[in-house]
Amino acid sequence: MDDVATKIIDILKKNMKEPSDSIALDTPLTDLDIESLDLAVIVFDIEDTFGIEIPYNANEEVEDFATVGSVVDKVKSIMAESKSSGAAA
Numbered sequence: 001m002d003d004v005a006t007k008i009i010d011i012l013k014k015n016m017k018e019p020s021d022s023i024a025l026d027t028p029l030t031d032l033d034i035e036s037l038d039l040a041v042i043v044f045d046i047e048d049t050f051g052i053e054i055p056y057n058a059n060e061e062v063e064d065f066a067t068v069g070s071v072v073d074k075v076k077s078i079m080a081e082s083k084s085s086g087a088a089a
Contacts, residue, residue, distance in 0.1 A: 001025070004050070004079075005072045011045045012068065025069030046071075052078045 001009075005025060013019035015038050023032070034042065043054055052075065065071055 004076055005068075007049055008046060008072055008075065009068065011042055011049065015042045015045065023068060025067065025072060027068045029065060029067065029071070046075060050075055050079060052082055054078060 009023050012023060012032060012034070016032060016034060017038075018033070020032070029039075046052075047054055054074070065074070
């Protein structure tokens with residue numbers, strides 16, 4: 001597991017009422033028993049940790065946040081976009 005995935009799992013554990021040691025990339029977020037307010041805190045924490053902004057519309061981007069791995073992929077994608085747009089500017 002890479003550094004991005006490890007940090008995201010740590011953020012999830014920090015914000016869970018009952019953190020699990022068995023969180024894997026294929027773990028569905030719905031299995032983590034995270035309440036909507038906690039999810040908002042998690043998104044802010046991820047944004048602060050990685051210096052990114054996550055565009056999130058629950059109605060449009062559910063598949064981007066289906067599993068822990070999909071969150072990791074989304075964060076990596078946003079980081080890559082930020083670097084390429086920053087390099088172009």
